Amino acid sequence: MRPRVNSPIRYELLATAPSGARAAILHTRRGQTLLPTFMPVATHAHVRGLTMDEVAASGATICLSNTYHLLLRPGPEVFKRFGDVHRYMQWSGGVLTDSGGFQIFSLPGARDITEKGARFRSPYDNHAHMLSPETSIEMQQAIGSDIMMVLDVCLPSTSGEAETREAMERTHRWALRSLAQRNSKDTGQAVFAIVQGGVFPELRTLSAQTLTASPFDGFAIGGLAVGESRELLYSMTQHTAPLLPADKPRYLMGVGTPIDLVEAVNAGVDMFDCIIPPKMAQQGYAYTFEGQLRLTRVEYRMGDEPLDATCGCPVCKRYTRSYLRHLAQGNHHLSARLLSIHNLWHYQQLMTRMRNAILENRWAAEYAVLRELLGPKKGMFRATGAKDGVFELVTTRGGHRVVRHTGHGEIMHPVGPWEEANRLYVDQLEVERRLRTASDEPLRILDVGLGAGTNAIAALTRAKEMGASRMRPLEIVSLEHDLAPLRLALSDPEGFPFLQPWKHAVQALLDHGSWEDPNFTWRLLEGDAVKLVDELDGEFDVVFFDPFSPESNPTMWTVDFLRQIRSHLPREGGVLATYSAATPTRVSLLLAGFFVGHGVSTGLKGETTIASTGAKSLEQALGERWLARWQRSSARGPHGDELTTELENAIRSHPQFAL
Ligand SMILES: [Zn+2]
Numbered sequence: 045m046r047p048r049v050n051s052p053i054r055y056e057l058l059a060t061a062p063s064g065a066r067a068a069i070l071h072t073r074r075g076q077t078l079l080p081t082f083m084p085v086a087t088h089a090h091v092r093g094l095t096m097d098e099v100a101a102s103g104a105t106i107c108l109s110n111t112y113h114l115l116l117r118p119g120p121e122v123f124k125r126f127g128d129v130h131r132y133m134q135w136s137g138g139v140l141t142d143s144g145g146f147q148i149f150s151l152p153g154a155r156d157i158t159e160k161g162a163r164f165r166s167p168y169d170n171h172a173h174m175l176s177p178e179t180s181i182e183m184q185q186a187i188g189s190d191i192m193m194v195l196d197v198c199l200p201s202t203s204g205e206a207e208t209r210e211a212m213e214r215t216h217r218w219a220l221r222s223l224a225q226r227n228s229k230d231t232g233q234a235v236f237a238i239v240q241g242g243v244f245p246e247l248r249t250l251s252a253q254t255l256t257a258s259p260f261d262g263f264a265i266g267g268l269a270v271g272e273s274r275e276l277l278y279s280m281t282q283h284t285a286p287l288l289p290a291d292k293p294r295y296l297m298g299v300g301t302p303i304d305l306v307e308a309v310n311a312g313v314d315m316f317d318c319i320i321p322p323k324m325a326q327q328g329y330a331y332t333f334e335g336q337l338r339l340t341r342v343e344y345r346m347g348d349e350p351l352d353a354t355c356g357c358p359v360c361k362r363y364t365r366s367y368l369r370h371l372a373q374g375n376h377h378l379s380a381r382l383l384s385i386h387n388l389w390h391y392q393q394l395m396t397r398m399r400n401a402i403l404e405n406r407w408a409a410e411y412a413v414l415r416e417l418l419g420p421k422k423g424m425f426r427a428t429g430a431k432d433g434v435f436e437l438v439t440t441r442g443g444h445r446v447v448r449h450t451g452h453g454e455i456m457h458p459v460g461p462w463e464e465a466n467r468l469y470v471d472q473l474e475v476e477r478r479l480r481t482a483s484d485e486p487l488r489i490l491d492v493g494l495g496a497g498t499n500a501i502a503a504l505t506r507a508k509e510m511g512a513s514r515m516r517p518l519e520i521v522s523l524e525h526d527l528a529p530l531r532l533a534l535s536d537p538e539g540f541p542f543l544q545p546w547k548h549a550v551q552a553l554l555d556h557g558s559w560e561d562p563n564f565t566w567r568l569l570e571g572d573a574v575k576l577v578d579e580l581d582g583e584f585d586v587v588f589f590d591p592f593s594p595e596s597n598p599t600m601w602t603v604d605f606l607r608q609i610r611s612h613l614p615r616e617g618g619v620l621a622t623y624s625a626a627t628p629t630r631v632s633l634l635l636a637g638f639f640v641g642h643g644v645s646t647g648l649k650g651e652t653t654i655a656s657t658g659a660k661s662l663e664q665a666l667g668e669r670w671l672a673r674w675q676r677s678s679a680r681g682p683h684g685d686e687l688t689t690e691l692e693n694a695i696r697s698h699p700q701f702a703l
Contacts, residue, residue, distance in 0.1 A: 051234065051259075051261045052072070052073060052190075052232045052233060052234045052261065053070060053071060053072045053190075053191070053234045053261050053262070053293075054070075054071040055068055055069075055070055055071075055262070055291055055292050055293050056068055056069040056070075056071065057290065057291065058403060059402050059403050059405070060290075060312075060402075061310075061402050061405075061407035061408065062407075062408065063310050063311070063312075063407065063408065063411070064285065064286055064310070064311055064312035065309050065310050065311075065312060065398070065402050065407050065411070066079065066080070066312055066314060066402065067079065067080070067399045067402040067403045068293075068314060070106075070293055070314070070315075072106075072138045072190045072191070072234070073190060073232055074105075074106075074130070074136070074137055074138040074139075074190055075105070075137070075138070076105070077105045077106045077137075077138060078105070078395075078396075078399060079293065079314040079315065079399070080305075080309045080313065080314050080315065080316070080395050080398060080399060081104075081105065081106060081314065081315055081316070081395055082104070082305065082316050082317070082318075082391045082392060082394075082395050083104065083106050083107050083108045083140060083315065083316065083317040084099050084102075084104050084107045084108070084317075084321065084322075084388055084391075085107070085108050085110075085317055085318065085319045085322075086099070086107045086108065086109050086133065086135075086139075087108075087109065087110040087113055087319075088110070088113050088114070088117070089109055089114060089129055089132060089133040090133055091107070091322060091384070091388075092322045092323075092326075092380075092384065093322065093377070093380055093381045093384055094322075094381065094384055094385065094388075095134070096133050096134050096135040097134070098385060099135070099388060100135070100136070100137060101358075102357070102385070102388040102389045102391075102392050103389070103392035103393070103396070104137065104388065104392060105137045105138060106137050106138035106139065106140060106190075106191075106315075107135065107137065107138075107139060107140075108139070108140050108141070108142065108317040109129055109139055109140075109141050109142075109187065109189065110141070110142055110144070110147065111141045111142060111143055111144040111180060111183050111184055111187065111193075112142075112144030112146075112147035112148065112175070113147070114129070114141075114183075114187055115144065115173065115175075115183050116166050116167075116168055116173075117168065120182075120183055120186040120187075123186045123187055123188065124186060127188070128187065128188025128189075129141075129187045129188055129189065130188065138190045138191070139187075139188075139189040139190055139191075140189060140190065140191040140192075140193070140236075140295075140315075140317070141184045141187055141189035141191070141192055141193065142193045142297070143180045143184070143192070143193040143194055143195040143196065143222075144175050144180055144183070144195065145162075145175075145180075145195045145196045145197065145198055146198050146297075146298075148162045148164055148175055149162075149197065149198040149199070150198060150270075157197075159214065159217075160174075160176055161174055161175055161176025161177065161178075161179065161195070162174070162175045162176075163175075175195065176195070176221075177194065177195045177218040177219075177221035177222040177225060178221060178222075178225045180194075180195040180222065181194075181195075181222050181225040181226055181235070182225070184233070185229070185231050185233065188231075188233075189233060190233060190234065191233070191234045191235070191236060191261070191262070192222075192226065192233050192234065192235045192236070193235070193236050193238060193264065194215075194218060194219040194222035194223070194235060194236070194237055194238055194260075195218050195222060196215040196218065196219070196238040196240060196266055196267075197211040197212075197214050197215045197218070197240070198211075198266070198267060198270070199211050199242065199267065200270060200271060201242065201243060201267070201268075201270050201271045201272035201276070202271070203242055205242075205244055205247070208240075208241065208242035208244060208247060209241075209244075209247055211240065212240040212241050212242075212247055212250075212251050215238065215240045215251075216251070216254050216255065219237045219238070219255060219258070219260070220258060222235060223235060223237075223258060223259075223260060234261035234262065235260060235261055236260060236261060236262040236263060236264050236293075236295060237255040237258070237260040237262075237263055237264070238255075238263075238264045238265075238266035238267075238297070239251045239252050239255060239263060239264065239265050239266065239284055239287075239288070240266055240267045241267070241284075242267055243272055243276050243280060245280070245283050248280060248283055248284045248287070249283075249287060252284060252287035252288060253287070256287070256288060256289055260292075261292065261293075262292045262293040262294070262295060263288045263289070263292060263293075263294055263295070264294075264295040264296070264297050265280070265281060265284050265285070265294070265295070265296045265297065265313070266297045268280055268281065268296070268297070268298070268299065269296075269297070269298040269299045269300055269304075269318075270298070274304075277299070277300070277304065278304075278307045278308075278311075281296060281299075281307070281308050281311045281313060282311045285308075285311045285312040285313050286311075286312060293314045293315055294312065294313050294314050294315065295313070295314065295315035295316070295317075296308050296313045296315070296316055297317065298317065298318060299316055299317075299318055300316065300318055300320070301318075301320060302331055302390070302391070302394055302418045303414075303415070303418045303419050303420070305391075305394060305395070305398075306394075306398065306411065306414045306415060306418060309398050309402075310407075310411050320387075321384060321387035321388050321390070321391055322380070322384040322387065322388070324336075324383075324387065325379075325380050325381075325382075325383030325384040325386075325387050326380040326383075326384075328340045328372035328373075328379065328383070329383070329387075330351045330352075330368070330383050330386055330387060330390075331386075331387050331390045331391070332351055332352035332355070332390065333352060333354055333355075333390075333394075333417055333418070334352070334417060335417065335418065337351065337365075339365070339368050339369045339372040339373075339379075339383070340369065340372050340373050341369070344365040344366060344368075344369040345366060345369060346366055346679035347364060347365030347366045347369065347679060348364050348365070348366060348627050348673070348674070348676070348677025348679045348680070349364065349365055349626075349627070350363070350364065350365070351363075351365060351368065351386055352386075352390065353651070355386065355389060355390060355393065356389065356393070357385060357386050357389035357390075358385065359382045359383075359385050359386040359389075360386060360389075363382065364676075364677060366677075366679070368382060368383065394414075394418075397410070397414075398410065398414070412443075416440065425438035425439060425440045425446070425448065425455070426438060426439045428445070428536070428539070430532055430535065430536060431450075431532075432528035432529075432531050432532045433526065433528040434449060434450050434451050434526075434528070435447055435448065435449060435450065435526070435528040435529050435532055436448050436450055436532075437532050437533075437536055437539060438455070439539070440455070440460075444457075444460040444461065445461075445536060445538070445539025445540060446460075446461060447495065447496045447529040447532060447533065449592065449596070451596075452592070452595070452596040454592050454593060454596055456495045456496060456498070456529065457495075457496075457498060461496065461498040461540070461542075462498065462502065462542055463646075464498075464623075464646055465498045465499045465501075465502035466502050466506075467644060467646055468621055468623060468643070468644065468646055468652055469499050469502065469503070469588045469590070469621055470499075470502045470503055470506050471644075472621050472643060472644050472652075472654060473586045473588075473619050473620075473621050473654075474619075475487070475489070475503050475506055475507070475586065476506055476510060478585060478586070479506075479507055479510060479514045479515065479516060479518060480510070480513055480514070480515055481515060481516065482515035482516065483515065483516040484516070485516065486516060486517035486518055486519040486565065487516055487517070487518050487519070487585055487586070488519045488520075488521070488582065488583065488584045488585050488586070489503055489518070489519070489520045489521070489584065489585070489586045489587070489588060490521055490523075490580070490584040490586070490587045490588070490609070490612065491503075491520055491521065491522040491523065491588045491590075492523050492573060492587060492588065492589045492590060492591060492600070492609070493523065493524065493573070493588075493589070493590040493591035493592070493600075494522035494523065494524035494527075494529075494530060494568065495524070495529045495530070495590065496529040496530055496532065496533035496540065496543075497522075497529075497530045497533060497534075497543060497550060497553075498533075498540075498542070499588045499590055500520050500522055500566065500588075501542055501543055501546055501550075502542070503518065503520060503588075504518065504520070504546060504549070504564060504566070505542065505545070505546075507563070507564065508564075514563075517562075517563050517564065517565070518563065518564050518565070519564070519565040519566075519567075520564075520565070520566045520567070521567045521568075521569060521580065521584070522553075522566070522567070522568050522569070523569050523573040523576050523577075524568065524569075524570060524573075525570065525571055525572055525573070527554060527570070530550065530553075530554065531554065534547060534550050534551070534554075549564075549566060553566060553568050557569075557570065573591070573600055573605075574599050574600065574605055577605065577608045577609060577612070578608070580612050582612075583612055583613060583614050583618070584612050584613055584618065585613075585614070585617070585618060585619070586618075586619055586620075587609060587613070587618070587619070587620035587621070588621065589609075589620050589621065589622040590622065590623065593624065594624070594626070594628065594629065594683045594684075598683060598684050599684075601624075601628075601629060601632055601683040601684070602632065602682070602683055602684050602685070603632050603635045603636050603682045603683075603685070604636075606632055606633055606636035606638070607635075607636040607637060609636075610636050610637050610638060610657060613657045614657060615657055615658065616657060616658035616660065616661075617656070617657065617658055617660070617661050618656065618657040618658075618661075619654065619655070619656045619657075619661055620633075620638065620654070620655045620656070621643055621652065621653070621654050621655075622643075622652065622653050622655075623646070623652050623653075624652070624653060625642075625643065625651040625652055625653050627674060627677060627679055627680070628679060628681060628682055628683045629653060629683065630653055630666065630670075631674070631680065631681065631682045631683075631687075631695065632682035632683045633653070633655045634694075634695055634698050634700065635682050635691060635694055635695065637657075638655035638656065638657065639655065639656045639657070639658065639659045639661075639662055639665060639699075639700045640653060640654075640655045640662075640665070640666050640700065641653070641654045641655070641656070641662035641663065641664045641665045641666060642654070642664040642666065659699065659700060665700055666700065667701075668701075671695075671696075671701055674695070680692070680695075
């Protein structure tokens with residue numbers, strides 16, 4: 045009888061979301077790994093370009109090394125002499141080793157595969173090697189990893205069913221031989237089996253049933269991420285993960301991009317490995333919570349922001365996008381190194397974010413947000429078919445109906461119109477408190493960029509809901525040059541339900557340019573806002589500043605235009621909010637004479653901007669820190685203009701920074 049080996053690892057399940065997403069702790073002899081986890085790939089006992097200390101600083105607690113490569117170089121004798129791979133590469137976390145199967149089957153070169161194993165020649169010295177289930181485990185024992193993988197037969201994803209079944213059955217036989225080899229000597233190492241079966245659900249089911257009948261310490265889903273489509277990767281993962289035991293770790297091999305991880309975690313996978321973070325770094329790509337950045341793009345030349353304002357990595361703490369673009373464009377070694385560090389941190393932060401959401405019982409909402417943020421931009425939304433001029437109605441993946449400009453592609457209120465209108469404009473600018481101040485004079489809102497009417501309707505709705513606590517009338521003046529978005533929104537009660545109680549008001553605005561009742565007045569000035577601003581009469585208390593972005597709509601973000609807006613506000617207490625937190629936006633506002641502060645965050649934007657005609661109205665004015673960053677940055681000018689010495693002095697001597 046073979047000696048019985050107790051599992052050297054323990055899987056402690058902490059929470060399971062309704063989708064099957066799991067948060068857990070994996071206890072190994074190297075300590076705890078919080079699941080779900082991402083394992084950086086240290087193929088040749090290092091992560092390309094980084095020390096293992098830098099890898100550890102990103103938050104990684106387990107990494108992957110490659111048996112095939114370490115077998116050839118430096119070779120098992122070296123590990124026998126120097127001890128395990130951890131000590132060799134100076135890494136105190138866990139190590140998982142793959143079996144070498146994937147390399148044998150996918151790398152070019154002669155090989156001879158029989159039931160016994162794979163015979164191949166080293167590409168380095170033409171030496172003959174035999175990789176069998178037994179020798180693979182022996183090699184992994186010499187390397188001293190904490191989790192070993194069984195040798196499996198890997199096929200391209202295009203293989204037919206008969207071929208896939210044959211490879212799967214051999215994989216099952218090899219898995220049992222690997223387990224027996226591990227059990228013949230208790231080295232304290234765990235061993236995972238690998239579910240195969242290609243893209244055939246019934247084979248995946250059979251493979252999972254067969255392998256889970258044996259006491260493996262964990263189970264991997266293999267043979268994916270080898271060229272099949274995203275849809276197949278996701279559907280095979282969703283099919284296979286629930287077939288695996290609830291009390292053991294599940295590992296999806298070789299996956300993937302950030303959105304792949306989100307989808308697989310949703311399906312109940314715990315562990316991942318992928319070369320993408322450093323590999324994409326080498327090609328000049330950075331991953332952020334606002335999607336992927338290609339740093340060689342010219343738009344980053346003057347970028348004074350970090351890669352990701354929400355990232356805690358040492359690169360984001362110190363370097364601008366402009367500098368990183370400079371390095372990436374020149375293909376300097378430092379570029380790949382710095383972007384690798386950031387990308388590894390990003391992956392770990394993504395895993396932490398997902399884990400916390402599962403633990404805090406809010407996975408479904410987090411999943412929706414992450415899909416919106418990290419999913420492919422193509423397919424971010426679905427057209428409903430409704431069009432008017434250059435505008436169309438689309439549904440975002442988050443389920444919101446929004447208006448999209450078919451020319452430059454920008455979406456109005458990408459976070460979801462109603463939420464953004466209330467949070468960014470109505471709440472932040474304290475419309476309700478202002479309406480509670482008793483007066484015969486109306487509260488006057490200037491609505492720059494009426495769009496689908498969402499911001500104005502949000503203010504009207506709030507005022508109406510206040511009932512008797514509203515102590516003054518409300519007047520809104522909206523500026524807009526194209527009424528197609530409003531018409532589209534009005535024609536879609538299901539997508540824009542909040543417009544419906546106000547449809548007579550909206551119709552009156554469309555037909556006559558104004559609507560009135562005893563408590564509310566709503567006027568439309570139709571045309572170019574830059575010209576219309578001259579025609580405004582009287583003072584406004586509040587400005588909803590919501591035009592399309594400076595890139596698509598440059599004339600509405602200039603210092604001149606903002607100065608004209610400001611001239612229609614009272615000297616103290618007039619406030620403006622906008623979704624843009626870009627440095628040129630804030631510089632333009634400062635030069636237009638506003639006091640400028642950090643605005644609330646919305647779902648997608650880490651921060652927005654609030655401005656006021658007096659310093660007192662700002663809770664979080666931009667201060668020394670912002671000024672220091674601005675002084676270091678390379679994009680210091682206002683929108684549409686260079687920063688002259690005169691303008692620079694105007695910023696430095698702005699009363700906001702003298703307070
Ligand atoms: Zn970073």
